[in-house]
Every structure is written in structure tokens, then in C-alpha cells.
Amino acid sequence: MADTIRAREQRTGWILIAPALLVLALVYAYPILRSFWLSLFTQNLGTGLEPVFSGLDNYARMFQDGRFWQSIFNTSVFTFSAIILELILGMGIALVLDQSIRGRGLVRTIAIIPWALPTALIALTWAWIFNDQFGVVNDLLLRLGLIDVGINWLGNPTLAMVSAIVADVWKTTSFVAILLLAGLQSISQDLYEAHSIDGATPWQSFRQITLPLLMPQIVIALLFRFAQSFGIFDLIQVMTGGGPGGATEVVSLYVYSSIMRYLDFGYGAALVVVTFLVLILVVAIAALVISRLRTSAGEKL
Amino acid sequence: MAKLELQNLNKTYSPKVIPVKDVSLTVDNGEFLTLLGPSGCGKSTTLRLIAGLEQPTRGKVFIGDRDVTNLPPGKRDISMVFQSYALYPHMTVYDNIASGLKLQHMSSNEIRERIRESSGALGLEELMGRKPGQLSGGQRQRVALARALVRRPEVFLLDEPLSNLDALLREQVRAELKQLFEAQNTPVVYVTHDQTEAMTLSTKVAVLNRGDVQQLDPPQRIYTHPANMFVAGFIGSPQMNLLHLKSDGKNAVLGDYRIPLPGGFTSPPDVTLGIRPEHVRLAQPGDAHSFQGRVFLVENLGMSNLLSVQLPGSENRTIRSLLPADRPWSQEDVTLALPPDAIHWFNTETGERLSNNTRPLVSNTANSTPLADSNPRL
Numbered sequence: 001m002a003d004t005i006r007a008r009e010q011r012t013g014w015i016l017i018a019p020a021l022l023v024l025a026l027v028y029a030y031p032i033l034r035s036f037w038l039s040l041f042t043q044n045l046g047t048g049l050e051p052v053f054s055g056l057d058n059y060a061r062m063f064q065d066g067r068f069w070q071s072i073f074n075t076s077v078f079t080f081s082a083i084i085l086e087l088i089l090g091m092g093i094a095l096v097l098d099q100s101i102r103g104r105g106l107v108r109t110i111a112i113i114p115w116a117l118p119t120a121l122i123a124l125t126w127a128w129i130f131n132d133q134f135g136v137v138n139d140l141l142l143r144l145g146l147i148d149v150g151i152n153w154l155g156n157p158t159l160a161m162v163s164a165i166v167a168d169v170w171k172t173t174s175f176v177a178i179l180l181l182a183g184l185q186s187i188s189q190d191l192y193e194a195h196s197i198d199g200a201t202p203w204q205s206f207r208q209i210t211l212p213l214l215m216p217q218i219v220i221a222l223l224f225r226f227a228q229s230f231g232i233f234d235l236i237q238v239m240t241g242g243g244p245g246g247a248t249e250v251v252s253l254y255v256y257s258s259i260m261r262y263l264d265f266g267y268g269a270a271l272v273v274v275t276f277l278v279l280i281l282v283v284a285i286a287a288l289v290i291s292r293l294r295t296s297a298g299e300k301l
Numbered sequence: 302m303a304k305l306e307l308q309n310l311n312k313t314y315s316p317k318v319i320p321v322k323d324v325s326l327t328v329d330n331g332e333f334l335t336l337l338g339p340s341g342c343g344k345s346t347t348l349r350l351i352a353g354l355e356q357p358t359r360g361k362v363f364i365g366d367r368d369v370t371n372l373p374p375g376k377r378d379i380s381m382v383f384q385s386y387a388l389y390p391h392m393t394v395y396d397n398i399a400s401g402l403k404l405q406h407m408s409s410n411e412i413r414e415r416i417r418e419s420s421g422a423l424g425l426e427e428l429m430g431r432k433p434g435q436l437s438g439g440q441r442q443r444v445a446l447a448r449a450l451v452r453r454p455e456v457f458l459l460d461e462p463l464s465n466l467d468a469l470l471r472e473q474v475r476a477e478l479k480q481l482f483e484a485q486n487t488p489v490v491y492v493t494h495d496q497t498e499a500m501t502l503s504t505k506v507a508v509l510n511r512g513d514v515q516q517l518d519p520p521q522r523i524y525t526h527p528a529n530m531f532v533a534g535f536i537g538s539p540q541m542n543l544l545h546l547k548s549d550g551k552n553a554v555l556g557d558y559r560i561p562l563p564g565g566f567t568s569p570p571d572v573t574l575g576i577r578p579e580h581v582r583l584a585q586p587g588d589a590h591s592f593q594g595r596v597f598l599v600e601n602l603g604m605s606n607l608l609s610v611q612l613p614g615s616e617n618r619t620i621r622s623l624l625p626a627d628r629p630w631s632q633e634d635v636t637l638a639l640p641p642d643a644i645h646w647f648n649t650e651t652g653e654r655l656s657n658n659t660r661p662l663v664s665n666t667a668n669s670t671p672l673a674d675s676n677p678r679l
């Protein structure tokens with residue numbers, strides 16, 4: 001009897017999610033499969049030649065492609081630096097906002113503004129902030145007497161990357177902070193009080209209570225941020241355009257160039273597929289970690 | 302081991318919110334003090350002041366000779382059991398119990414030994430590897446107790462530790478608690494709003510109301526000699542009958558009856574007669590104060606019936622009486638007697654107790670010596 005009820009419930013469940021599944025299939029599954037199919041062809045609209053099935057040739061070419069590896073490297077540097085900084089700063093902000101300070105609601109709202117602004121706009125603003133002639137950063141440094149000549153932030157390979165990371169951190173730290181704050185607020189104050197009575201210092205409480213209990217939120221924040229940073233396009237495109245000399249060219253910029261500039265659809269599709277697989281892999285690992293955390297924490301008190 | 306002493310403790314949140322006004326008391330080794338009072342009277346706040354989770358506005362806290370008023374909670378050498386138990390959800394039962402000892406850098410062998418000793422009585426061996434989320438309410442409560450006991454602190458604090466348990470379990474754990482803490486030769490401060498817990502567990506009860514200690518006495522005496530009308534009405538179930546009466550100096554006037562007031566003091570114009578329902582009985586020939594009245598409500602409590610009786614006279618007064626459940630009683634006319642030695646007199650205006658002439662009605666001879674009456678609050 002219980003089984004038939006269960007079966008019926010499951011059938012209803014499937015019926016209810018069917019429309020959503022259909023939409024997802026059209027919007028996500030089709031383009032992905034189509035890209036994969038395309039990546040098996042040599043097809044360049046620039047040459048105007050007929051597409052030729054070439055198997056895994058495009059993938060083989062990728063292994064030899066220095067520019068591809070450079071873009072992977074750039075993406076990794078950008079992603080990991082930005083995420084780590086955002087996590088540390090976001091945690092700090094969340095801990096401060098978690099204190100019952102006056103006007104907390106207002107501060108929280110203000111904190112979220114950078115995240116809500118359009119990225120292209122922010123990128124443009126930051127490009128001006130780091131401008132070598134008229135930028136605020138150089139102006140400040142000059143006035144403070146720390147430098148004699150304006151630094152060419154966006155013209156130097158390393159500094160251009162640093163600038164892009166700064167802009168990204170500025171924009172998304174508050175997102176991480178709000179996510180972590182939600183987690184912090186779900187931790188009962190009693191736990192900290194019990195721990196302090198047992199003789200724990202605030203740092204020990206942070207390590208032994210806050211961090212472990214916040215782990216699901218941390219993993220989710222990392223996952224979100226990883227997915228966004230790894231596919232970053234608008235910020236870099238507007239700020240540096242991938243320059244100077246490809247020093248900030250991330251994968252999605254390279255994909256964009258391959259397809260839109262060189263019209264090399266087959267190779268571009270192969271790049272997309274590889275990027276997609278990397279992302280899927282990371283998401284799968286994160287999902288696994290989260291479910292582990294969930295089961296090991298038992299049912300939450 | 303050391304005694305705990307509170308001196309003129311005050312906590313003021315704002316001029317209107319003063320949960321603890323002026324609390325002074327001492328809890329000796331092996332004494333079990335219960336803070337008892339209605340919701341919001343400042344019990345938890347007092348406990349948190351002792352623990353150091355709140356800073357007092359005025360006053361001092363001593364543990365032994367140490368003035369701990371300005372010490373952080375971790376340096377006071379106390380254990381506290383929270384109403385919510387406050388178990389760490391991500392740690393196993395074992396790690397929960399061990400956490401305080403680990404913070405003291407005790408070796409893991411020693412910790413294991415300690416935990417074995419102090420949680421053996423609580424029957425937690427089977428549960429050591431589980432997380433709090435996988436335990437029942439009663440088991441969590443035990444883990445919280447074990448975590449407090451294993452530290453062997455100088456003072457134990459418990460904030461309504463039984464309030465999340467169902468009635469049956471509460472009774473069982475109450476008995477266990479009594480045994481557990483009788484074995485500890487330390488001061489215990491226990492917060493509850495359940496008078497049964499206060500009566501059964503404590504060696505001393507402090508009845509609180511609006512941040513003030515109304516009475517600080519052994520539980521028996523709180524019952525037999527309530528220091529004022531608040532304590533009289535708060536302690537005892539069903540509640541004590543409190544009748545506001547006029548007095549002519551020598552007698553209180555109840556309808557057509559005059560009840561002589563005890564001598565030895567100038568009687569105020571308004572007095573309150575207090576008598577517990579269990580002491581109001583059916584009159585027998587020769588009883589001093591007996592009244593006729595009509596039963597208008599009968600509540601069956603199983604063991605006995607609680608009768609609400611309308612007293613004669615124009616004032617529309619009622620008195621409640623606890624009588625055997627062997628008759629239906631309803632709509633009967635009954636004659637009730639108020640045994641003089643079961644009557645408590647209070648000054649209606651101040652609420653203070655007037656006399657001490659009531660001998661304890663429970664046959665506890667140790668308490669029956671007349672006690673100095675001038676200041677019943679002592």
C-alpha cells in the first residue's frame with residue numbers, strides 16, 4: 001500500500017517537473033550537445049569551405065595551442081586569487097555584520113550595492129580608476145609621494161591582472177559576505193556562550209564552532225564564485241580586452257575571439273566543450289562535498 | 302570547592318527594564334539553590350550574571366574568595382546547562398563532552414578516563430559516536446549534563462534543563478538529577494518556573510519577582526511560611542485562597558463572621574486571609590471557623606476534587622477546597638472549616654506576612670519550633 005502511494009507521488013512529481021525539464025532541455029541541453037557536435041568538425045566561416053568531419057582533431061590542436069594554455073593559466077590565476085580574497089574579506093564583513101550593531105540593516109543594504117550594479121559599468125569605472133594619466137589610484141599615490149611617475153596599471157601584464165582582480169573582488173565580496181552572513185545567523189548564540197564558559201577564546205570559537213558550522217555556506221559561496229569567475233567575460237573584456245599582449249586573456253575571451261573574430265566555429269566549439277567539462281567537474285566535486293557535510297552534520301539541531 | 306556569593310547584584314538594560322534589581326545570596330558547598338519565579342522575572346539574567354555572560358550594572362559575584370565579577374566566563378570555573386542544551390551539532394557526543402577538557406589541554410587518555418567516570422551513570426556509552434541530531438530529547442539532555450559534570454567545576458548552573466522534556470521523562474530525570482548533584486559537593490544554582498522541581502530538588506529556594514528576591518528559604522518553609530502574598534499565591538497548586546478582608550483591629554470580617562486575628566502586632570485596616578485549598582476541610586461539630594456555602598464548580602483532579610464554593614454574604618466571595626473524590630459534590634450545600642493554624646495573614650496593602658503563628662501542617666517536627674517572626678524574609 002505504502003509502495004503504491006509512493007509510486008503515485010513519484011509519478012505526480014515527474015509530471016510536475018516535466019515542463020521545467022523540457023525548457024531546460026531546450027535552453028541548456030540542446031546548445032551543449034550542438035556545441036559538442038560542432039567541435040567534431042573543421043568548420044571555419046572565414047575560409048568559406050564546407051564543414052569536414054575531423055573527429056577529435058580540434059581537441060588535439062588545443063593541446064598544441066600555447067594561447068589556449070595561456071588563457072587557462074590566466075583564468076586560473078584570476079579565479080583563485082579573486083575567490084580566496086573574496087572569501088577572506090567576505091568572512092570578515094559577515095562577522096562584523098553579524099554583530100548587533102546600530103544600523104546593521106542599512107549597512108547590509110549598502111554592502112550589496114556593488115554586486116547589484118551592471119558589471120560592464122563597474123569595469124569601465126575601474127578602468128578609469130586605474131587609468132595611468134587620469135586615474136584616481138595614481139593620483140592618490142602621487143599625492144602621498146609614494147611614486148614619482150604614474151604607474152601604467154593596465155599596460156603592465158602583472159598589474160593588469162591585479163587590477164582586474166581588484167575590480168572583481170570589489171564587486172563580488174559583498175555577495176560572499178551576504179551568503180556567509182545568512183549562515184552565521186543560523187548558528188545559535190548558545191553555542192558560543194557554552195563554548196566561552198568552557199574556556200574557549202574567540203579565535204578558538206571561530207575555528208571550532210563557526211568554521212565547521214559555516215562549511216556548507218562556504219562551499220556554496222566557493223562554488224558560485226568559481227563558476228562565475230571561470231567564465232568571466234564582461235569585466236575583463238571591458239577593462240583590458242584581454243591585454244596587454246594576452247596577459248589577461250581568459251578562456252571565454254579566447255573562445256569569443258576564435259568564434260567571433262576568426263570565425264573558427266569548430267575549434268571554438270571544442271574550447272567551449274572543454275571549459276564546460278572543467279566547470280561540471282568542479283560543480284560535481286562541490287556537490288559531493290556539500291552532501292557529505294549534510295549527512296555528517298546529521299539532521300541540524 | 303567553594304561557595305558562591307552574590308552581593309547586591311543589579312542588571313539594568315534601560316531605566317524601565319531592570320531584570321535583576323538587588324539580589325544578594327550565598328550558596329554553600331553541596332547546597333542546591335533554585336531560582337523560582339514567573340516568566341520574565343529575571344531568573345535567566347541572574348544566572349547569566351553568575352556565569353559572566355552578562356556584565357552586572359552593580360554588585361559583585363564571588364566564588365570562594367575570588368571576586369569573579371570582571372572575569373570572562375571561561376576563567377570562572379563554572380559549568381552551565383542551557384535550556385536549549387547548546388550541544389555542538391557538528392561534533393559527536395564524545396567530542397561534545399570532551400570539548401571543555403580539550404580546551405584545558407588535558408591529555409586524551411585523561412579525557413577518556415574522566416568521561417568514562419562521569420558519564421557512566423548517565424548511560425551514554427552507546428551514544429558516544431553519534432551526533433546530537435541523532436539523539437532524542439532526553440538523550441541530548443543527558444549529554445548536556447555530562448558535558449557540565451565532566452569539567453568538575455566549582456559551581457554548577459542549570460537554566461531550566463528539564464523544560465524541553467515531556468512530563469513523564471521530566472519526572473524521571475528530576476530524580477536522577479537529585480542523585481547526581483547530591484554526589485557533587487559544590488554549589489548548584491538551578492533555574493526553573495516549575496515549583497515541583499524547586500520543591501523536590503532544592504535545599505534552598507529563592508522566589509523571584511520582578512528582579513527581587515521575595516523569599517529565600519528551604520522549600521518546606523516557603524510552602525508553610527510564605528513571606529508575602531506573592532509567594533503565597535505563586536507556590537502551591539492549586540493556588541492558595543486569598544481573601545481580602547476588612548479588620549476591626551482584633552477580628553477580620555468575613556460576611557457575618559468574625560475571624561480573630563493573631564495578637565502581637567497592630568493590625569492594619571485591610572488584611573488578607575490566605576488558606577490553601579488542601580487545608581480547607583468539611584466542618585465537624587465543634588470546629589471554630591465554619592461557613593456554609595454552595596458548591597458551584599467541581600474540578601476532578603483524579604485523586605481529589607477541587608470545589609469552588611460560594612460563601613454567604615453580599616460580597617460574592619468564593620473559596621476553593623480540595624476534598625476527596627468520593628462524592629459528586631455538585632450543587633450541594635457544604636459546611637467548610639478553616640483550621641486556624643492553617644490560616645496565613647497578610648497586610649493587603651504591603652503584601653507582607655503578618656504573623657507566624659501557623660505551624661507547619663506537614664508533620665515535619667524539625668521545622669515546628671516557632672521561628673523568630675520579626676523578619677520572615679531572613
Ligand SMILES: Nc1ncnc2c1ncn2[C@@H]1O[C@H](COP(=O)(O)OP(=O)(O)OP(=O)(O)O)[C@@H](O)[C@H]1O
Nearest residue numbers: 314318319320339340341342343344345346347494
Ligand atoms: N538583552 C536584553 N535586553 C533588554 N532586556 C532584556 C534582555 N535580556 C532580558 N531582558 C528582559 O529582562 C527580563 C528578564 O528576563 P529573563 O530572561 O531573566 O527572564 P526569566 O526569568 O528567565 O524568564 P523565563 O522563565 O521566561 O525564561 C525580561 O523582561 C526580558 O525582557
Ligand SMILES: [Mg+2]
Nearest residue numbers: 344345346460
Ligand atoms: Mg529564562
